[in-house]
Amino acid sequence: MKLKNTKKLRLYIFKSNKHIYAYLIDDEKQKIITSSSTVSTEIRNKIKSLKNCATAQIVGTHMGVKIKQLGIKEIIFDRGKHLYHGQVKAVAEATRKEGIIF
Template identity: 80%
Template sequence: MNTKMKSNNKKKLRLYIFKSNKHIYANLIDDEKEKVITSSSTISKDIKHQIKSFKNCATAQIVGKHIGLKIKKLGVKEIIFDRGKNLYHGQVKAIADATRNEGIIF
């Protein structure tokens, strides 16, 4: 995963979205410490049983909701959304909307 792209704002955590041919990954990264804080994906043990097919918008919503819940548990309210080279469309938009529905601001 390309974690070399760093945000200019060191105070906020960055939610980086990566899509492979089969799976979708959402990683919450602390650029100051250069460390992944938490993550969620279609291969996560917590949500694997909810997923019927690996890569579609419904699956992306499940991943987005799961990462949103994890971010809320950490006490973080505002993040930076990093879609990488992906267009803000389809699965990436579904992850963003589901994360916002959990109360995360970006």
């Protein structure tokens, strides 16, 4: 499934007390296109603890791979109310390492 939008999609980061979530959102259609989190089965098998920077990096890498598979190169990074530090920074840097620009 290749998306051919000229506008940028938004990567939104949400953190709960136990988990970290990353959503790729199309604001125009108000839909979540893809997501990745510590709850998803692909990641749950790879991690040892639920919420730390190493786990956030795995979530970011997984999200970057999914975004590349959709044919998207540029997005908008939305950290919500969180500072660009720690887990949020780990997700962002891991996504960038997969070649996603924001």
